[in-house]
Amino acid sequence: MSLKTPSAAPDVASGGPSERRAPSRSTARGLLHVPHGGLVVVLILVCVFTALQADAFTSSQNLLNVLRQVSVNAVIAAGLTLLMTAGGMDFSMGSNAAVTLCVGAQLIDGGWSTPAVVVVCLALATLIGLVNGLVVTYTRVAPFVATLASAMLLDGVALLVLDGMSVTIGDKMSSLGNDEVVGVPYLTVVAVLVLALTGVTMRFTTFGRDAFAMGGNEHVARLSGINVNARKLALYALAGVLAGLAGLMLLSRLGAAAPNTAGLQTQLTAVAAVVIGGTSLAGGHGTVVGTVFGVVLLGVVANALNLLQVNSNYQLVVTGGVLLVAAIINEVQRKSSPGH
Amino acid sequence: MTSPATTTGPVVRVRGVTKSFGGAAALKGVDLDLYPGEIHALMGMNGAGKSTLVQVLCGVHQPDGGTIEVDGHRHTGLNVRRARGLGVSSVPQRRELAMGLTVAENIMLGDLPTRRFGAVDWKAVRARAGAALSGLGIDIDVQRVAGSLTVAEQTMVEVAREVRRGGRVLILDEPTACLSARDAGQVRALVRRLRDEGVAVVYISHYIDEVMSVADRVTVLRDGGLVRSAPAAETDPAALVRDMVGRDVVSRRPERPAPRDEPGLAVRGLSHGHAVRDFTVEVRKGEIVAVLGPAGDAQSRLFDLLSGRVRPDAGEVLVDGRPVPPGRVGAALAGGLRCVTGDRRSLGLVQSMTVDENLMLAGDRFARRRLHRSADLARRAAPVRDAYGVVALSGNPPVGSLSGGNQQKVLLGKWLETEPVACFLEDPTNGVDVAAMADIHTLVDDLAARGVAVLLASSSAEEVMRLADRVVVVSAGRTVGEHDITAITRDELVATALGGQPQ
Numbered sequence: 001m002s003l004k005t006p007s008a009a010p011d012v013a014s015g016g017p018s019e020r021r022a023p024s025r026s027t028a029r030g031l032l033h034v035p036h037g038g039l040v041v042v043l044i045l046v047c048v049f050t051a052l053q054a055d056a057f058t059s060s061q062n063l064l065n066v067l068r069q070v071s072v073n074a075v076i077a078a079g080l081t082l083l084m085t086a087g088g089m090d091f092s093m094g095s096n097a098a099v100t101l102c103v104g105a106q107l108i109d110g111g112w113s114t115p116a117v118v119v120v121c122l123a124l125a126t127l128i129g130l131v132n133g134l135v136v137t138y139t140r141v142a143p144f145v146a147t148l149a150s151a152m153l154l155d156g157v158a159l160l161v162l163d164g165m166s167v168t169i170g171d172k173m174s175s176l177g178n179d180e181v182v183g184v185p186y187l188t189v190v191a192v193l194v195l196a197l198t199g200v201t202m203r204f205t206t207f208g209r210d211a212f213a214m215g216g217n218e219h220v221a222r223l224s225g226i227n228v229n230a231r232k233l234a235l236y237a238l239a240g241v242l243a244g245l246a247g248l249m250l251l252s253r254l255g256a257a258a259p260n261t262a263g264l265q266t267q268l269t270a271v272a273a274v275v276i277g278g279t280s281l282a283g284g285h286g287t288v289v290g291t292v293f294g295v296v297l298l299g300v301v302a303n304a305l306n307l308l309q310v311n312s313n314y315q316l317v318v319t320g321g322v323l324l325v326a327a328i329i330n331e332v333q334r335k336s337s338p339g340h
Numbered sequence: 341m342t343s344p345a346t347t348t349g350p351v352v353r354v355r356g357v358t359k360s361f362g363g364a365a366a367l368k369g370v371d372l373d374l375y376p377g378e379i380h381a382l383m384g385m386n387g388a389g390k391s392t393l394v395q396v397l398c399g400v401h402q403p404d405g406g407t408i409e410v411d412g413h414r415h416t417g418l419n420v421r422r423a424r425g426l427g428v429s430s431v432p433q434r435r436e437l438a439m440g441l442t443v444a445e446n447i448m449l450g451d452l453p454t455r456r457f458g459a460v461d462w463k464a465v466r467a468r469a470g471a472a473l474s475g476l477g478i479d480i481d482v483q484r485v486a487g488s489l490t491v492a493e494q495t496m497v498e499v500a501r502e503v504r505r506g507g508r509v510l511i512l513d514e515p516t517a518c519l520s521a522r523d524a525g526q527v528r529a530l531v532r533r534l535r536d537e538g539v540a541v542v543y544i545s546h547y548i549d550e551v552m553s554v555a556d557r558v559t560v561l562r563d564g565g566l567v568r569s570a571p572a573a574e575t576d577p578a579a580l581v582r583d584m585v586g587r588d589v590v591s592r593r594p595e596r597p598a599p600r601d602e603p604g605l606a607v608r609g610l611s612h613g614h615a616v617r618d619f620t621v622e623v624r625k626g627e628i629v630a631v632l633g634p635a636g637d638a639q640s641r642l643f644d645l646l647s648g649r650v651r652p653d654a655g656e657v658l659v660d661g662r663p664v665p666p667g668r669v670g671a672a673l674a675g676g677l678r679c680v681t682g683d684r685r686s687l688g689l690v691q692s693m694t695v696d697e698n699l700m701l702a703g704d705r706f707a708r709r710r711l712h713r714s715a716d717l718a719r720r721a722a723p724v725r726d727a728y729g730v731v732a733l734s735g736n737p738p739v740g741s742l743s744g745g746n747q748q749k750v751l752l753g754k755w756l757e758t759e760p761v762a763c764f765l766e767d768p769t770n771g772v773d774v775a776a777m778a779d780i781h782t783l784v785d786d787l788a789a790r791g792v793a794v795l796l797a798s799s800s801a802e803e804v805m806r807l808a809d810r811v812v813v814v815s816a817g818r819t820v821g822e823h824d825i826t827a828i829t830r831d832e833l834v835a836t837a838l839g840g841q842p843q
């Protein structure tokens with residue numbers, strides 16, 4: 001099994017869509033016009049393949065586990081979708097979550113009440129986001145550079161807060177992290193709420209449309225009376241608060257803060273998910289639905305690789321492959337849609 | 341060399357070309373013959389399919405049906421590279437130079453001469469680029485950065501580049517839109533020179549007079565179909581308009597109510613760098629004042645300063661008697677000043693957003709709407725679409741897929757329906773067809789009749805004569821004179837624009 005899977009797994013990622021196209025060209029053509037059609041096909045293929053290869057995949061315990069894992073990433077990815085659609089970028093959300101996680105753990109360990117910790121942590125995370133926003137808006141340093149710098153900085157801060165130790169919080173927050181309501185983990189409920197709110201904001205509010213306008217052409221947005229600077233600050237602050245929320249969710253799931261939890265690696269996964277979902281790095285395009293597919297796809301792939309006991313060295317290779325294939329599919333799909 | 345058409349066959353023969361975008365037909369079986377040494381004008385209303393046709397020719401779009409023959413050989417699956425290899429090249433509707441590179445690099449791009457180890461031979465680059473320009477009688481320093489050129493100079497550099505690459509068929513898509521009379525004249529002289537050297541030129545333009553003066557043959561498209569293809573000598577302007585529009589178009593100066601005696605827009609001593617120095621003008625409510633002289637750079641600088649995008653070095657702007665804080669977009673908008681850019685692509689419209697959303701982009705922000713529903717948006721946008729005659733092939737596509745003239749109409753609709761007190765219009769009919777031009781002129785008339793103070797910067801003398809009550813002459817950024825439109829003739833106006841003073 002472990003011999004065969006490393007070669008089989010990448011096959012799923014790369015060979016899947018082209019195999020599907022062979023039997024009937026018209027369905028493949030049709031899929032190009034369904035939003036995220038290609039992505040859905042890849043997702044289904046990965047799920048079917050994993051379910052056939054590993055029985056454990058479909059066990060409710062495993063599915064709940066995937067949901068919990070995916071939920072934290074989804075919250076980060078939701079904020080990032082909105083920000084990237086507006087032409088921004090934040091590499092520091094994962095690190096912001098790490099800081100929140102560590103500070104939260106220390107405070108709870110220090111005897112603070114849970115609600116107070118939540119409020120303080122979210123305020124801190126918002127502040128961090130706001131500082132990112134201020135730097136990006138008023139110094140004109142590229143968001144990529146500015147937030148990459150703050151990601152490294154915050155990763156260091158998180159380590160300093162922990163001072164090299166793990167801090168456990170007992171069962172102070174474990175109901176959020178581990179309980180379910182009608183079979184759905186609380187974490188997933190939170191994530192779905194966040195995603196839904198983000199989706200509604202992007203589609204049905206002027207705030208969301210401002211993000212599309214800014215991402216499409218910032219000059220035009222400014223000249224049309226949109227207060228671009230204020231919008232940017234708000235968007236980065238929003239990314240911050242969602243990162244903080246993700247940090248708290250992670251803390252409640254793990255019940256402890258250990259060095260190198262979350263951080264830049266988590267953020268890269270979120271960026272990958274958003275890009276897989278079809279949001280443009282240059283801004284102006286983006287959907288929450290796509291992001292959901294992206295997050296779930298990456299979560300399922302990671303879980304599948306674990307269940308199939310793929311050598312961890314291959315895990316990165318496969319994840320990278322999935323990202324690449326999905327990005328190519330998105331590009332093909334975008335080109336074939338009318339009006340570019 | 342004037343009629344080689346009779347002796348040689350066509351270089352390019354197009355038969356029955358069709359093309360549709362997402363189910364809607366943009367070209368419905370079009371024929372076209374291009375002969376060497378002939379300027380072939382392509383005319384038609386906005387969205388008639390002119391750009392699509394030439395894009396099919398030069399390999400940007402693949403036709404859905406029909407044939408393209410070059411030198412008698414049929415070619416299928418043309419792409420830009422192969423078309424260029426066959427000598428078919430184009431200067432698109434929107435100039436596409438690499439703005440950060442020098443003129444020499446732009447001309448030689450893709451074919452940079454190298455020495456050993458692949459090092460670029462800069463001396464040769466400059467020499468060959470210089471030769472390409474001087475061979476066409478163009479006087480531009482090859483060391484200048486492309487971004488610093490005027491639009492006319494950019495056009496000429498692009499033409500020189502295509503000719504140097506061996507273009508035998510040269511397509512120019514609205515090369516003179518937005519150019520001042522002098523610059524347009526230079527471009528036309530260049531085109532005639534190419535014709536005399538045996539190049540087959542396709543010339544797209546909305547200016548009837550220009551086409552009548554430059555073209556040897558005229559082909560008219562309407563709604564993606566061919567209406568007429570005939571030698572220019574056999575047609576006259578009125579017939580041409582009828583072919584394009586399907587009816588006569590008259591655009592005459594109407595009787596507008598006399599301007600009110602209150603200042604709507606006052607600009608005093610506006611200065612910025614070298615382009616704008618001590619610019620002063622006063623526009624009364626209900627009056628249209630044209631600024632003449634600052635073409636290209638200075639004109640768009642004026643837009644930057646008035647819109648609040650750029651903070652002026654000195655000077656003040658008053659709207660409705662109230663000073664507008666300089667250098668702030670929000671303040672200018674709140675004061676009731678609306679500035680319509682001449683550069684719709686980078687400063688006017690969000691290309692990736694839909695037509696309706698672009699139309700309502702500014703209006704909805706002024707109305708402080710919080711919610712956005714597309715059905716509601718479509719309902720509010722529909723009257724504006726109608727009033728401005730915006731035509732899209734299907735429903736509500738991204739504005740970037742509209743034809744150039746239709747984008748211009750969206751831009752005007754976006755700004756003029758937001759209850760302006762004063763307006764600055766920069767080339768409002770840039771790239772717009774005759775019928776739409778008449779409509780837009782009527783809309784601007786109505787705007788003034790409603791009591792809006794309109795400041796117009798236009799490169800077309802006809803437009804100034806048609807719209808303006810007064811003309812302010814600007815030279816080297818400074819206001820040097822002022823004329824009532826009734827006291828000046830068109831020829832004097834052109835002479836003034838060229839820098840001289842009417843006697």
Ligand SMILES: Nc1ncnc2c1ncn2[C@@H]1O[C@H](COP(=O)(O)OP(=O)(O)OP(=O)(O)O)[C@@H](O)[C@H]1O
Nearest residue numbers: 339361366386387388389390391392741743744745
């Ligand atoms: N990529 C595209 N996707 C969808 N529709 C398109 C696309 N390109 C052009 N069209 C449509 O095809 C029609 C013809 O467009 P085209 O650009 O050829 O017009 P045109 O004659 O050049 O007009 P103009 O004088 O305004 O430049 C228009 O209705 C336009 O909306």
Ligand SMILES: [Mg+2]
Nearest residue numbers: 391433743744
């Ligand atoms: Mg066109």
